[in-house]
Amino acid sequence: MYNLGTVLKFEVFRALKKPTFWAAIFAIPLIYGVIFGFSAISNAQTRENQEKLAKETFSFDIQDESSMISKDIITGMKGNVSKNKAASIAKVKDQKIDAFYFIPKDLVHEKVEIYAKNVNINENAKYSAVLKSILKNSSAKATSANQLVLINETYKTEQTIFKNGQKYEQIYEMIAPGIFLFVFYFITVFLSNRMLTSTTEEKENRVTEIILTSISARTLILGKIISIIVLGIVQILTLLLTGVVMLFLISNVGDLAKNINLPDLSTILPNIRWEFGAIAISAIILIAGFMMVTGFIVALGAMMPTAQEASNYFGMIIMTLMAPLFVLPSFFVNEPNEIVIFLSYFPLTSPISLLLRNMLGTLSFSEALVGILLLIIFAIVAIWLAVRIFRFGTIAYGSKINLKSIFSKKKIA
Incomplete structure (x- = not known):
């Protein structure tokens, strides 16, 4: 214990003298502040969007079996009273009206039915928002039991969307592109530590000089990057194979799916839409994004x-990479706002942002093309930087590399 004070003093002052120590202290709160700022703006925009949806006017029929909705409210919102449920549903399918509401006699035990024309994942919410406004304004005329349901907003709704005259559920279009988003998140989280340590192990073990006697620095670093990509592919295939096996077992072993509260996969799997365009875009974003990261x-x-020491900055990269998930409501707005556009084209946030928008169906082809081109450029620049930095920093023990020296030197000895 004689030299404990000396060791303590050395370790403390050595850490305090490193700029990375102070950078880590201030950078992480700063990133959190930016993320929470984006989140606050996103929530405000979401609330504003919901208010706009509730005030939207569109053509609709309403059949009120509860006899509690005032005709003045219906006509004031440019709606029509219906007495034929089947005929009104047919009008929605034929796109003669935008929506049809069926209000049951007993709101306590029965669901309010909504049949509507598909617009997009965001604007489809306007049908429920307008219904909520109608029922809220009608609560004064409700019977006692129904009035309690309306005041507490505990009534249940069932919404059916039609597209081109057919029942439409966007969730089935989101599953295939969503797999790529999940895979990107999974392999990034599980391989990020290997990415970080792939170039520091030899430096810490002082074996870099021995390795470089038989192989060039460029070949070594490219081999490391390619090996990580190969490992990522192995993880993807393993994950997909495991998922297929689990789905097969769950679907074929008695009542296992019911016992673990899973939905009926036999009705979900056949309805999944495998659209080539969306899948191709997601695949390219996944590959380019993973190479860039x-x-x-x-x-x-x-x-x-x-x-x-690298881990001080590593946390910032991962937090920035996952930033789109902190402002998720922003991606559900009808038109991409400034936050979504920025996150879609900023290097570290673009992979998840583009994959998320492609899954939701809000990414246009032109935006996808621009995003993919930028991702490819970012990936090339990132790999070039990795090779360049490794060539000049491979034998730099005990100190970090100065970026200025990397760009000023032309050739390493």
């Missing part, structure tokens, strides 16, 4: 002398 994290590892 790998390049940036490998470059970070090559720049820092140890994995421990």
Whole structure:
């Protein structure tokens, strides 16, 4: 214990002298502040959007079996009273009206039925918003039991959307592109640590010089990046194979699906829409995004002398990468706002943002093309940086690499 004070003093002051120590202290709260700021703006825009949806006017029929909705409210919202449920549903299918509401006699035990024309994932919410406004304004005329349901907003609704005269459920279009979003998140989380340590292990073990006697720095770093990509592919295939096997077992082993509260997969799987365009866009975004992230994290590892010091910045990269998930409501607005556009084209946030928008069906072809081109450019730049930094930093022990020196030097000895 004689030298405990000396060791303590050395370790504390060594950490305090490192800019990375202070950068980590201020950078993480700053990133959180930016994310929460985006989240606050996103929530405000979502509330504003919901208020606009509730005030929207569109053509609709309403059949009121409860006899509690005032005709003045219906006509004031440019609706029509219906006495034929089947005929009104047919009008929605034929796109003669936008929506049809069926109000049951007993709101306590029966559901309010909504039949509507498909617009998009965001604007389809206007049908429920307008219904809520109608029922709220009608609560004064309700019977006692129904009035309690309306005041507490505990009534149940069932909404059916039609597209081109057919029943339409967008969730089945979202599943295939959504798989790519899940896969990107999964392999990034599980391989990120390997990306970081792939270039610091040799530096910490002091074996870089030995390795470079038989192989060039460029070949070594490219081999590391490609190996990480291969490992990512292995993880993707393993994950998909495991998922298929589990789905098969759950679907074929008695009442296992019911016992673990899973939906009936036999009705879901056949309805999944495998659209080539959406799948191709997601696949390209996944590959380019993963290469970009790998390049940036490998470059970070090559720049820092140890994995421990690199981890100070590593957390910032991962937080920035996942930032779109903190402002998820912003992606459900009808038109992409400034936050969504920024996140879609900013290097580290673009993969998840583009995959998310493609899954939701709000990513146009032109936006997808621009986003993919930028991702490919970012990936090339990231890999080039990783190679460049590794070439000049491979034998720099005990100190991080100065970016200025990397761009000023032309050739390493």
